[in-house]
Amino acid sequence: MLSQKFKEMCNAPSVIRELSVYATERGKEIGYENVFDYSLGNPSVPVPEDFNKAIRELTEELASSALHGYSPNPGNPEVRTVIATSLKERFGIPYEQKHIFMTSAAASAIAHAVRCVTSPGDEVVTFAPFFPEYRPYIEQTGAVLKVVPADTSSFQINFEEFERFLNPNVQAVLINSPNNPSGIVYSAETLERLAQILNDKQNEYGHEIFIISDEPYREIVFDGVKAPYVSNFYDNTLSCYSYSKSLSIPGERIGYVAVNPKAKDADMIVPMCVQISRGIGHNCPSSIIQMAAARCVSMTSDLSVYEKNMNLIYNKLKELGFEVVRPGGTFYIFPKAMEEDAKVFCEKAKKYDLILVPGDTFGAPGYFRMAYCIDTEKVERSLPALEKFVKTEYGVN
């Protein structure tokens, strides 16, 4: 018999993916260059040439079995050492090879991390607005996702509400900074306060509460500001990283879990991930891609385009009277819609071939997301459409 649970999930497909399909279909009618598709977070800037070079060199240097064979379960040992060393240099945390578990990007890193620190029925708390895939990531482990309402004034953490969500069933807090969809970077002050609260609660409840820190946008930051590294604030942190956005290789599916060496039972977590991977089938990410990523460990694509796009869009939104918090990173912005129901707002935007994603899907109704990982030239052409949309539909002068 087919699984009822997954059958039911088919009735609620991803809103973002649906909009992306709509944009592609519309593109067939009017030319995709005329569709201002702000739906999907698919990086537009090319991979660094060094990544392609690394692939070419690897294919010349190594035997077929090394290139295309299974890697050991926790990942290629040399690759894990390169990553540990790089993280240690960048963030001053004494990671070693044994703290790094290679995964099929952030999705898989989170799938492992959640299973490591929860049992079915436990609660995982996250903060709105949040990446909608967190729901299947968490719920398919049997854990329960709890969402703290947004602090819409800054999109930092709404601490008053957060404290109301804490109880002995909470085993993990899932955070994402720089954040999809708000673009906000959690300040050191926010992370200090979060750590303080969780340390107090760990003592009160007599068990650990892990932070699962989802960091695929760690390098996409603006104004020369660095994103504070969560593990430096809280020992029981599992950092979930992905090269999808920093190297523009989401299709290659590569990332890792980095276990803070000071975390409770830190040396057990990677071996536990190995066991988890046996069950969920996310085991042994591509050997060649692991090695190519390691050769580019301190590199990124040219991410400056995203800051340029952000400034163009942010300035236009402000000029048109939108309420919007300026992003500190990522390639997303999350303004308030010009009417209460953001779904209606985004539907009306389609008339102007603007593809915007309603905030409801991120747990923040009344807002909408624009993923501006598109060519700057297209961003520039979209601004008159945005102006026409709000002038016509909302009488903005």
Ligand SMILES: Cc1ncc(COP(=O)(O)O)c(C=O)c1O
């Ligand atoms: C916040 C966040 N987490 C996780 C992911 C999953 O990315 P990947 O599995 O490609 O690393 C995404 C993808 O867009 C994301 O935005």
